[in-house]
Amino acid sequence: MRNIVIIGNGISGVTAARHIRKHSEDNITIISAETEHFFSRTALMYIYMGHMKYESTKPYEDFFWKKNRIDLVYDYVEQIDFKNKNLQLKQSENMEYDVLVIAVGSKSNMFGWPGQDLEAVQGLYSYQDLESMEKYSPTTQNAVIVGGGLIGMEMGEMFHTRNIDVTFVVRENSFWNNVIPPEESEIINRHIRKHGFNLMLETEISEIIDDGNGRAKGVKLKDGGEMDAQFVGLTVGVSPNIDFLKDSELETNKGIKVNEYFETNQTDVYAIGDCAEFQEAPAEDRKPIEQVWYTGRMHGETLAQTICGNKTAYQPGVWFNSAKFLDIEYQTYGQVGNQPDEDTEVHFYWEHKKGEKSIRLIFHKEDKTLKGVNLMGVRYRHEVCDKMIRDNWPMKKVFQNLKKANFDPEFFKKHEDELVGMYNERYPNDVVKLSRKKILGVF
Amino acid sequence: MKSLKIIHKIGLIVFTIGFFTFLSLFFLGQYQLDKNDLREVIGEETFPLVDEFASDIYDNKYNNQFAFISDFKSVLEQSNQEVKAKFEIKSDLAKEIANSIEGKAFQQSAIEKAIGEPSGEEEEWQLKQLKDYTGWMEGKEYESSEELTSQLENVIADVNKSIISQKGFSQNNINNKAFTITKQSEVGPVVQNPWLWLFLAIGIPIIGAIMYLLPKLKTEHAGIKNDGIFHSALKNRGWIGILLGTFLISFYVFLYWYPEYMTSWIVMVDPLSKMISGNPASQWFMYGFLYTLAILVMGVRMMIKYRHSPYQLIRTVSVMFFQLSFAFVIPEILVRLNQPYMDLKNMWPLDYTFFFDYRLNEMIEAGTIGLFMLGWGIALFAIGVPLFTYLYGKRWYCSWVCGCGGLAETLGDPYRQLSDKSLGAWKIERWLVHSVLVFVVVMTAGVLYTFFTGSSELLGINTYNIRAAYGFGIGAMFSGVIGTGFYPFMGNRVWCRFGCPLAAYLGLVQRFKSRFRITTNGGQCISCGNCSTYCEMGIDVRWYAQRGQNIIRSSCVGCGVCSSVCPRGVLNLENRDENGRFNQPSLIGNDSFGVQS
């Protein structure tokens, strides 16, 4: 029986543990310094907004761990002695391992702004970050959020529910347009403003101002202006949380260097999740560091195979992701760049007249097969999109079957006909006929 | 915008004032007993007896129902004492009878001998009772005179026990009379001006509620707004929740067992009842009226809150419609037309009295319409349930049609997050709800056996006792007091989840033979837990969603809220081909190996 020790009780570490338990009787220990039990980081905002209690963000009831013989240690790993396979913990005795999985996640980026260490200046990543947001909220009337990304959006929405005025300071000229195409980005700009947020585009801060007691009281902008802010949110991305490993023999760059088996340069030591950096991107449309929930989970699933004797290379399938901007849900499948590439892509972009829903289908120009799907305010079926992209469905087949891809609830207005109309208009010689709807879903 | 927010706030104040007016009505009644009313209620024959004790209180004007009812009940109890003294048989008589027996075998003639020629009403009654009670002893041999005496003493005790129920007022009877009399003796402000009070106590709160709700259409954007729910003293078992729960529980206790104390509320709706059905209001009319209003007003709230979802809009309109028409207005109109009262969308076994003798007789006697009702009621659960549940899942009833479900989905919506999601609760649920199903089947079988054979004993158990036990334990206690009273403590579907036998039956069909499922959208779940938190049935939806598995649970009522609150669009209620309904847990997106989570 081996001692398998996992540092980090996030989605990647926990998934690895669960899957290892399915195939082996080894001892499994998970160490984390954040919370005693695994909780869903993605739900942090809902705790603050009063949608849920911390308890309800735990995906497994507390008895689960004991029942599955997964030991939990609530402590911080200070150092790792890779030679002697030994962990030095902050509070408890040293711990030995036979196999070590490092799944320590990320930390919020800080770009060296003057004043970034003041009180009430922070990112949102950990449970502790949430607690300090709670702490400063009652004394905050204006919050400035630096960076136009998903976590910034969440932070803004959180403050909004406490009637705190929120200003987004975004370097780009449109929200999140370094990731999504301009039209979708514009939908978000409009939506944010409609909800009463102050959105400052093409703006950067130069400094955070001290109120004299060590707390933020405002920001200075690069172009000279100043703004009040009793809270400054820094949401300009995250990076691997590996400072405590920087001086060790473990090979790191931005993250911990791993190959496709999540092997590091140390024997029996693996890294997964946000903190792993692939020597080579796992697929041509992927990045060497993947910092989303889903990939963390997939890393854990795959590594468990290798640890249990079935050596398996990580092979992610068709990319997908989702998020929510206030009331607008966002889903994406396959490859969707932030700038349509006229030379290699054919786009079909439909937007609802109220401007809060859109569907974008992207085809390869060359062989007219589906490349990616981007959706705002509309839900599509993962299984169908995955199949259409993976099996290189040609354009006509995609449109013929587009209705099957829709995943919106019953009675929602469906818009696939309008997209088919666009197709028929563009290719009048090869039109797609539409099928009839069933009465009461039966006849 | 600003003025809308002000209207919103004023609405809350108006509602609160109205609600307190409603509450205060309970204490506002004044009562005075009228001799003619009393005569009418008691009946000409017994009246003189009661009159003797009641004459003391005719002139009293009572300022609260508690004193009045207590005095009135004591009048009847005094009458009982007198009756008892009058008709009681002395136990010495046993010896006398035994002594006048010749030989070992008992003969009824000995009773006549012992009593002699009956003089007056009392002795006639005593003789008749004794003969009735000893019929089975005729000719029976007794070893000794002592043995016979003690047997006879038992008989006499039994006869004496029957005095109250036959000649006086049983407890049940006292309660019924107290209800009628209290209602008729109301002389307070409400009875003088019921329409005004109806406006003040019901109209004003509704106006307040509408003022509170409608501005949200403009002040809040469409979309899921569960902000602050777990910070709320009302919605997270805080002090307001506790007060509300206490109120609801007390309301149900009065309604089921002490309706005579809530006559002020009933008098208030009297004119309305007369308008609709032609009869004065009973506590059940008042209850139905408030119930319907609650569904309508809170239905409007539900529609505003979930207005981004057509599924929720249509579903809410549906429960509002069925409550207003099928449950409230149509039955009253049937009564007006001298037809049996029937809620045509309610069905056995939720409607557990459907096969009770009085209902069957009523339907049989009502001719074609009655027989149609009988056939309809049977077809609903025998054909409707399997068919529609196969096609659409149990939601076709539980969250679209049913009255209990209707209340849960509207009045109860603010408490849905309080349901227990633990595995332990699920275990209890399965045991409990299926036990109630077995209970109702056994109870109904017993009742039908008695109906057809006339014998009230089945396998040594008295079918009336089972039926009474069910009515008290399940019909009143579970579905009313706990089912609704516990909204602010255990969520809005306590009854539907743990107690409703119809839900159990629908659930069995849904689990094993249905096209309905909640589809999980591949690997998109982020395990946030919103779905589980807001599932009123306490289903840990996330458990399935994060494994990429469809949710197929017998308890799911298809309210669709899990799907509405999911921030990633992972869940979809669907009726589809049964193939692939029970999918293997598997998550799309990882091609490394065949992932089974």
Ligand SMILES: Cc1cc2nc3c(=O)[nH]c(=O)nc-3n(C[C@H](O)[C@H](O)[C@H](O)COP(=O)(O)OP(=O)(O)OC[C@H]3O[C@@H](n4cnc5c(N)ncnc54)[C@H](O)[C@@H]3O)c2cc1C
């Ligand atoms: C607010 C927010 C919202 C998000 N929303 C989404 C979303 O909607 N969709 C999506 O795909 N992704 C989302 N993400 C990203 C996603 O949550 C992360 O990619 C994922 O949680 C990373 O998981 P992980 O297991 O790699 O690491 P983590 O979840 O970060 O777990 C690492 C754990 O290790 C602990 N740890 C670190 N160092 C040590 C040490 N030395 N000793 C002991 N313990 C240590 C940390 O405290 C932490 O608990 C969101 C992230 C945030 C912050």
Ligand code: SF4
């Ligand atoms: S699983 Fe979803 S649809 Fe079913 S009862 Fe729960 S919340 Fe409603």
Ligand code: SF4
């Ligand atoms: S609400 Fe949606 S994303 Fe959250 S746990 Fe449920 S299914 Fe998953």
